[in-house]
Amino acid sequence: MQKNVRRHFMSYCVNKEYLCMCRRSDPQEEEKVAPILQVQNLQHIYSAGTPFEHIALQDVSFSVERGEFIGVIGHTGSGKSTLMQHLNGLLKPTSGSILLDGEDIWSDKKLTRQSRFRVGLVFQYPEYQLFEETVYKDIAFGPKNMGLSKEEIDRRVREAAGFVGITDEQLEVSPFDLSGGQKRRVAIAGVIAMEPEVLILDEPTAGLDPVGREGILANIESYRKAKNATIMMVSHSMSDVARLAQRLLVMSDAHLAMDGTPQEVFARAQELLDMGLDIPEITRVFLKLQQLGLPVEQVYTIEQATQQLCRLRGEVSNA
Numbered sequence: 001m002q003k004n005v006r007r008h009f010m011s012y013c014v015n016k017e018y019l020c021m022c023r024r025s026d027p028q029e030e031e032k033v034a035p036i037l038q039v040q041n042l043q044h045i046y047s048a049g050t051p052f053e054h055i056a057l058q059d060v061s062f063s064v065e066r067g068e069f070i071g072v073i074g075h076t077g078s079g080k081s082t083l084m085q086h087l088n089g090l091l092k093p094t095s096g097s098i099l100l101d102g103e104d105i106w107s108d109k110k111l112t113r114q115s116r117f118r119v120g121l122v123f124q125y126p127e128y129q130l131f132e133e134t135v136y137k138d139i140a141f142g143p144k145n146m147g148l149s150k151e152e153i154d155r156r157v158r159e160a161a162g163f164v165g166i167t168d169e170q171l172e173v174s175p176f177d178l179s180g181g182q183k184r185r186v187a188i189a190g191v192i193a194m195e196p197e198v199l200i201l202d203e204p205t206a207g208l209d210p211v212g213r214e215g216i217l218a219n220i221e222s223y224r225k226a227k228n229a230t231i232m233m234v235s236h237s238m239s240d241v242a243r244l245a246q247r248l249l250v251m252s253d254a255h256l257a258m259d260g261t262p263q264e265v266f267a268r269a270q271e272l273l274d275m276g277l278d279i280p281e282i283t284r285v286f287l288k289l290q291q292l293g294l295p296v297e298q299v300y301t302i303e304q305a306t307q308q309l310c311r312l313r314g315e316v317s318n319a
């Protein structure tokens with residue numbers, strides 16, 4: 001009996017060593033087996049059991065790999081914000097689960113709390129949540145809650161301010177003396193200062209002018225590059241997500257209707273239009289050209305459109 005136990009133990013050790021060797025020899029493989037987030041059969045019902053009951057999410061499942069930039073699109077009321085608020089434990093699933101690094105964030109209180117820091121959520125119109133006397137104190141709020149030292153908080157505040165283009169002088173003023181775009185930057189810096197592995201932004205450019213929008217998108221991209229962070233961005237701007245995201249999730253009526261690269265998703269342009277969604281302007285033009293019988297492929301960026309037109313011009317001049 002004891003011999004058997006020992007044999008099992010030895011074979012367990014050998015297998016474990018073998019697995020470790022495999023992992024050591026192929027770090028990319030290890031990345032593949034450990035998505036940073038996994039959403040499994042997520043359902044959320046608001047006001048369950050009351051006359052106001054509303055199913056906001058139904059059977060939503062997907063995984064997020066480290067370092068991905070994911071765009072989340074969908075019509076108004078499709079469930080985008082509800083979904084995002086589940087990813088850092090702000091909302092609790094009615095059923096289904098959220099795994100962070102393979103562990104259910106609701107399996108223990110410590111994990112739920114940790115998920116709030118490891119997954120940073122920037123709400124829609126986050127500037128309405130600024131409340132401290134100075135910009136510095138507002139950005140420091142999150143890191144302070146994490147129980148970090150004064151020096152570490154200071155380092156993080158200054159670094160986060162740098163990411164969003166807030167100067168040292170601006171750190172000392174009241175956030176209410178800043179412009180709308182600058183307030184938004186401060187609010188984003190407050191989340192960035194917690195150095196989340198996953199940064200979720202719910203319509204970060206809503207209501208900003210084109211210059212303000214470009215600035216915020218550049219800030220997000222620079223944070224992602226510097227920290228190798230994972231980004232999930234909800235947006236109504238199809239051209240922004242088409243340009244920045246490597247993968248798109250399309251929500252429709254509480255369901256995940258599509259999950260693919262921008263190429264795959266925008267190739268289904270007519271379905272998107274039928275769902276009441278917009279498509280990038282350039283995709284719309286090329287859809288029309290296709291319908292008129294021109295031999296062009298579907299595109300979603302200006303660069304792709306230029307290539308297609310150059311190819312077409314080459315074919316015409318060669319004929």
Ligand SMILES: Nc1ncnc2c1ncn2[C@@H]1O[C@H](COP(=O)(O)OP(=O)(O)OP(=O)(O)O)[C@@H](O)[C@H]1O
Nearest residue numbers: 046047054056074075076077078079080081082083
């Ligand atoms: N606190 C709440 N109580 C009840 N119903 C809610 C609540 N919050 C949202 N809902 C409903 O749940 C559905 C999904 O809402 P959600 O805010 O997630 O959509 P959304 O895709 O983010 O929409 P938008 O593009 O307008 O921001 C909507 O029908 C909404 O009315």
Ligand SMILES: [Mg+2]
Nearest residue numbers: 080081082124
């Ligand atoms: Mg929303």
